[in-house]
Amino acid sequence: MSNKLEINGLECIRDNRPIFKDINFSVKSNQTMLVRGKNGSGKTSLLRVLAGYIKNYSGNILFNGNNIKNDKELLSEFRFLGQKNTLKGNLSVQQNIALWELIYQVKSDTNEISKILNIEQILNVDINSLSDGQKKRISLARLIISNAKVWLLDEPLVYLDQDKIDLLQNIILRHNKSGGITIYSSNTDINLEYDSSIIMDDYVVL
Amino acid sequence: MWFYNLIVRDLKLAFYSSTNFLFAASFLILILILLPFIIDPKVNQFIQIYTGFIWLSIALSILLTIDRVFESDYEDGNLDAIILTQKPLELIVCSKFISHWIANCIPIIVVIPISAILFGININEIINIILNVLAGSTGMVFIGSAVSSLTLGNKRSGIYKSIIVIPLYIPFIIFGANQESVLVLIGLSMFAFIFSLFTTTYSLRLYVE
Structure with a gap:
């Protein structure tokens, strides 16, 4: 299309x-x-x-x-990814992805996303204990789970x-x-x- | 469906954050623990003092928790994401009201009968108090959320919020302390709903621009 x-x-x-x-x-x-x-x-x-x-x-x-x-x-x-990383610090990576799924009304395959973003090892780690670069990478998951075109x-x-x-x-x-x-x-x-x-x-x- | 999902999301957040569900109710319990040290429960008309304390602690605990309605989502950018789903802002605000009320006021309503039995208050009076709290706390949550949305992104605005919110809570406390005014409280809450819905939607719209 x-x-x-x-x-x-x-x-x-x-x-x-x-x-x-x-x-x-x-x-x-x-x-x-x-x-x-x-x-x-x-x-x-x-x-x-x-x-x-x-x-x-x-x-x-x-x-x-x-x-x-x-x-x-x-x-x-349209999906906008701004400077704020849209992550909840006290929750794990997986829980954060689950919350985005609720916002965007989608079901996604967490395994596939973690493979694409190379975050398999940190899937159950709290956001607060991750580095800024890792947070930035995880915030990209918000783009992948949504089926926005732009x-x-x-x-x-x-x-x-x-x-x-x-x-x-x-x-x-x-x-x-x-x-x-x-x-x-x-x-x-x-x-x-x-x-x-x-x-x-x-x-x-x- | 998405409306329901947003409420589930906020409740999950409240559940994970460990303080939210217990915070308001434990505040009430702490105040009630202090009550017997201040006033002898055998005094005449103890019920009036008890209801007064209940309403006082509800007002204060709502004041302590209203920050969380929008502030944490605002700080980490989730509010942007929610607004950009392009769903009606009014319904997003409604979902916030409902989830905040469930997370903070339901625990209070569970604690009230238990504490009332401990203070030897009879069952009819307990039912009246609970009905009043059910009707009044919704309106107080609406007003609190509206005021907290006005100061969105403004750090150290706690004292301003209290100054704006407490006078608006006076009618709720006056009628809440009176046993037979549940209908007035429902009316007040409905009025508060309309007022808060427009204020909150408007201030979110201003924030977005």
């Missing part, structure tokens, strides 16, 4: 301050897009607008030709070492192959493979 996300003339103004303006791009199934820019250039805001958090914007966001504004059915196809990753590479970046790369490729779209933000030089990119600093699309 092929999907297409099209953004036309997107503009966001908050507290009378323009966060970004005139953003145009389009991403298709099996593509990854990188959002680049300095701190405070509006990368996170752009992803939050796409995720349906910020509704106060002008311009069009079309998913498969339909405007996503106020369309809850379409918006639920993944929006905000700075996914923070805390990850090279092995884990390769792991994330594989997860993203796997998602994209099944018709998914991935958009991620980053301001480091080490990056995942991407098909197109956009620089937020001067509102120019490459």
Whole structure:
């Protein structure tokens, strides 16, 4: 199945301050897009607008030709992974995954997820005793269990070492192959493979 | 189904966190343990003092636990995830109200008859107290949740919450201490439900923006 996300003339103004303006791009199934820019250039805001958090914007966001504004059915196809890792510190990895399943109304195969993320050994360990990198890796499970079509990753590479970046790369490729779209933000030089990119600093699309 | 799942999720969290289910009820027990040292239970009209203490400790224990309705989910980002499932915000808020009430007020309601028997209070009066607490505690949880959603993400806001919440609890305590006003309490709770639902939904919407 092929999907297409099209953004036309997107503009966001908050507290009378323009966060970004005139953003145009389009991403298709099996593509990854990188959002680049300095701190405070509006990368996170752009992803939050796409995720349906910020509704106060002008311009069009079309998913498969339909405007996503106020369309809850379409918006639920977007999955946002932010800076907070969405983990409960006093619970084990497995319990955390079970809680996400309740939020997203899905049943998933924990064994398969732990194999993909390489977390089999720590499945019954409390989150509090894990390192930041491990937490980040576990938070990726939230993407895998949900069958959302568009993944929006905000700075996914923070805390990850090279092995884990390769792991994330594989997860993203796997998602994209099944018709998914991935958009991620980053301001480091080490990056995942991407098909197109956009620089937020001067509102120019490459 | 997802509504039910959200409640199950919150109850599981309350169960795992080990303090939640026992916290409010043990607070009540501790206050009641102190009661005989302050007042001789053989005094006339002891029932009024007893109900007064029950309501006082319910008000304080709800005040101590309302932080947990949204705060912990907010801090670790789960609130974002729940809101982004794009389900109606009003129903998400309702599920939070219900699960918080079950986790904190049901244990109190279980403890009341046991403690009342220990203080030698007769069965009719116990039933009245329980009915009052059933009707009143729901409204108090609604108001508490609404106020705690207003200060979402604001650390050290405990004292402001108390200042806002305690005056709003006065009507509940006045009618709760009176044995025959269960209908008034139901009315108050319904009013509190409407007020809290709109306030909480609105403040979550503001937080999301």
